[in-house]
Amino acid sequence: MNNQVFRNLSYGVYIVSVKDDNKFTGCTVNSIMQITSEPATIALSVNHNNYTHSVIEKNGKFSVSILSEESNPLSIGTFGFRSGRDFDKYSVIPYEIVDNLPVIKDACGYLICEVKTKVETSTHTVFIADVKNGDILNNNKPMTYAYYHNVIKGKSPKTAPTYIEEK
Numbered sequence: 001m002n003n004q005v006f007r008n009l010s011y012g013v014y015i016v017s018v019k020d021d022n023k024f025t026g027c028t029v030n031s032i033m034q035i036t037s038e039p040a041t042i043a044l045s046v047n048h049n050n051y052t053h054s055v056i057e058k059n060g061k062f063s064v065s066i067l068s069e070e071s072n073p074l075s076i077g078t079f080g081f082r083s084g085r086d087f088d089k090y091s092v093i094p095y096e097i098v099d100n101l102p103v104i105k106d107a108c109g110y111l112i113c114e115v116k117t118k119v120e121t122s123t124h125t126v127f128i129a130d131v132k133n134g135d136i137l138n139n140n141k142p143m144t145y146a147y148y149h150n151v152i153k154g155k156s157p158k159t160a161p162t163y164i165e166e167k
Helices: 003-008 051-059 073-080 145-150
Strands: 014-020 023-029 032-037 040-047 061-066 095-098 101-104 109-120 124-136
Touching: 014 051, 014 073, 014 101, 023 040, 023 051, 023 073, 023 101, 040 051, 040 061, 040 109, 051 061, 051 124, 061 101, 101 109
Parallel strands: none
Antiparallel strands: 014 023, 014 061, 032 040, 040 124, 061 109, 095 101, 109 124
């Protein structure tokens, strides 16, 4: 099978943020989808080994910053290739607080979510969450996963649900 075909599926690029006690952390994801509009519900896939995963499990709330083609690519690397266990990601990325959760300032929109249920796979949890709040921050074009790979020439960390080993 040619795994590259999965890059033809339509994905976005997002920063998922959480609050763990008195600190914020988060990770870059591309596997989020809208399930319903009424009630507003999404699905989010996060690797079991990600610190963000354990905080979502603990607190049941997260924000999604929808990155645009104009968003700083540093955000993707900071949140995708470093662990919040050892590094304060928010010390280098501008953000604001919405409903007690961080939202990346140069995102084109955001969602504030509360987990309702989850589905386990061998490596990831798919969190099903109600969207409690959300807004458009600017009219920039949302970044797709294809744009990230083809224009920015970005890579995916091994913990990404869409990781494909480069040959």
